[in-house]
Amino acid sequence: MGAYRSVRGFTICLTIWTLVASQELFSIRSVVAPNKCIVVAEDRFVELGDCDGKWADRRIWYFNKTWLVNRNYTYDGGVLCLQFDSSYFYPDHGRPLRVNVCIEGQLNMHWYWAGGRIRHLHSAYVLDLPGINITDFAPFTAEAQHVAIESKEDSYSLSDQQFFAHVETTLGPPDGFETVRREAEEVFEVSIPNVCPDGSIGERNLCAFEHKLGTGLLCEGGPVSRRCVCFNGYFVHVIARTAFAPDWGLSQYTCCEGEGTSEPCGDWYFLGPLAAAVLALGVAGVVTATLMIQYCPPTIAPANEEDLQVLAPQHVLDGATLHATVEPAKWGVSLDDLRQFKRLVHHGIQSGRVRPTDLDPFSIADITQGPTAYTVNEQLIKPVTAAAGNVSWALMKYPAGLLCEVFVTHAWAEGIFDFVDKVAHSWPRGAVGAYVCFLSNPQNQDIASLIQNPRESPFANALHRSSSVLAMPNRAVSIYTRVWCVYEAFLASSWDKPIRIATRPSVSQWPKVVRVPCAGLAACGTGILVVMSQAKFYGFTRASQDLLTILDLAFLGVAAACGSPLLALYSFRKLHSPVSQMAIYGMTIFLALALAIRLCVHGFLDATVMIATLTAFLGVTGLEADRQRAIVASRQANELGKEFTGTVRNATSSNEDDSRKIFTEIEENGQAEAIDQMVGSLIATNISTKQMRLTMEVTGRLGDASRWSRTILVLSLCFLIFQCRQVHAYRFNESGAALGWLLLGSACLEALLWPFIFFRLPIESKAFAERCCKLFLVLLPGMVGLWGGLSYDVAAHLGVIPLILVMTILGPLRVSRLPLVGAPLVRMLFGRSPCRASGLKREGAPSVQRDAGDGGNNDTFSM
Structure with missing residues (x-):
């Protein structure tokens, strides 16, 4: 029972002052607040007031047989005796003690001494229980209440342990007190339910006054700040537990006399071990995530036996015939094919088959960018497909063809590893095949003849049948400085194809995201353990609760201050700055400390605190995920706009004839300005769909529409x-x-x-x-x-x-x-x-028409 018998409550000891030899006078003084005595207030009430205060003369008492008489106060000429009035036992303040003119035969005025305590003769009432509660300072008189609160020695400054520092009194009964027996026929009826196991009513007001529950005067506990406790010689007996109410997790209890075992009650039983587990989990999560970030870089799986078989084709096909019979819309490769191609390129680098050149001096140790498409085409694609009969890589894999549902527009300047990572991360849900020109076109055949007429080129045919377009930015140059990419944008806009910028995930994205809530868990567990340790060793006082309230507000203020630079960095697209990461960790840690205080003060199962805790941890996790995604999106948008002059008219091509034909068609359809605006909007919004293009015709250019905030959703x-x-x-x-x-x-x-x-x-x-x-x-x-x-x-x-x-x-x-x-x-x-x-202009409809039976338009991308 130890800890649970050593918190809030009070005890009254009797300090006997022998003033006259024939009459023993005494004051009933509080042990823990020596300046407080039981006094008569107003005309009827009894309260714990200042011994030297306004009613100091009313603190002197003496026994007259079974009467407890106030010496210095009379009413209408009669002396006043202490009486137990059962009708006041249930009111909110629970003050059944009154004084009234002493009258013989009044059962409610009979008191006796037993077991070192003053007890009512005809009920289970004890003087140091309901009505004389050290935390209940004169609730009926505003002046006395004010005086009590201002007192430096009032109960609000006393800890739990101080309340019960002197539970056992060594005082015996006063000499002038005559011990009497209770007579069975004189039992004073009090309508109190039997709540203790032995049938007694329980010591209901041993808890502090603010722990009383309604009119039943049961104690209420649950949080660390309101522990379920009784002092020595009593044990906790839980009456009821609240559920599905605003005060979840609270228990109604009473203190029963005896050596029974206290029942589990409140957060104290489990919150300590839970906080320790949360702390350990948080620290382990932070350490594990940090090790993964530092020592687990991305890798490329080695090529397996099935992959290597692709490098040595078993069947020789007729490339010219095959490409003439299979329509370009089916020159597609799957996502698995692209991942296999990445492994084969990495294998080629390790085996020396793919080597750096003067034009492409890539690092053989680099697995994030890799060689460009130009290098891979010359050193890997052409030799392998030549051995297979001069077919494209796509038809070498699928001689019957694979429908291109995704069209990838790129400039060949990107590294192959970066290319595959971006396509894999941005692959539309449900898509099967994609048109990738260096894999889809027959590189050993006359490409110039295939693209002689841009409208009839394989590019246009595949884009026409596709459902969506992925624009592939790169570090070297904007794809919209290349004529063919501009033409693909023209066709995509003309056919209302949704265009999305392909992005790759941040390196070690998930360890970086998970590390944030883990830091919060460690801070929260630490905060709970610190508060619980202070409550255990020093008690939980009103002053300590006020201090925790101040700390709670301070932690929230610091968390808000950490969020301010984060908003500024987000506005200026500087989220890659270390300051943004520090701001998120600062916000997380201080929010967690504030939540730790609230969990201790309000309770682990308090509905408001539970929702706030869940919201905070999900919110900071989403915030870091949003930061990582924003960094990637900003980088991709910068790459897409690199060296782009604002107009596609400055786009170049290695073949001047291609440039002339493409720009002639664009100008004839009056689409040059519209494409400029579309590309500019794509750089700003990272996505271009029919809905967004029509919206921006009304609103003008908008912000990034390719991503949404996980934080705001949560x-x-x-x-x-x-x-x-x-x-x-x-x-x-x-x-x-x-x-x-x-x-x-x-x-x-x-x-x-x-x-x-x-x-x-x-x-x-x-x-x-x-x-x-x-x-x-x-x-x-x-x-x-x-x-x-x-x-x-x-x-x-x-x-x-x-x-x-x-x-x-x-x-x-x-x-x-x-x-x-x-x-x-x-x-x-x-x-x-x-x-x-004005909004963005959309010029007249181009002459390039869609067939009624084409692949249709799909504006939906899945995340």
């Missing part, structure tokens, strides 16, 4: 879930059943619809939906406590949140076409000025 979903709990807990029965059911039904439906709608959207609509979450800022005053009550929930669940869902369903195009407010609203949500001069 925060919005957690907010919607939390609102369900809030409405159920505080609003459900507030204004009638109809409105309560409406609000609760709306809150739950919104929480379910939001993720269901979001994950079914195409990528550009996901980006727009995430930006619509900015409208949650309208509810910010309610989130910080400045706006509450029924009006807040009505505005949230019948106004703002439905508006966000409707806008998400409509998408950016339909919203932008709303009269007056549509275009400015979309621009503002994408971080642009709501005012603009």
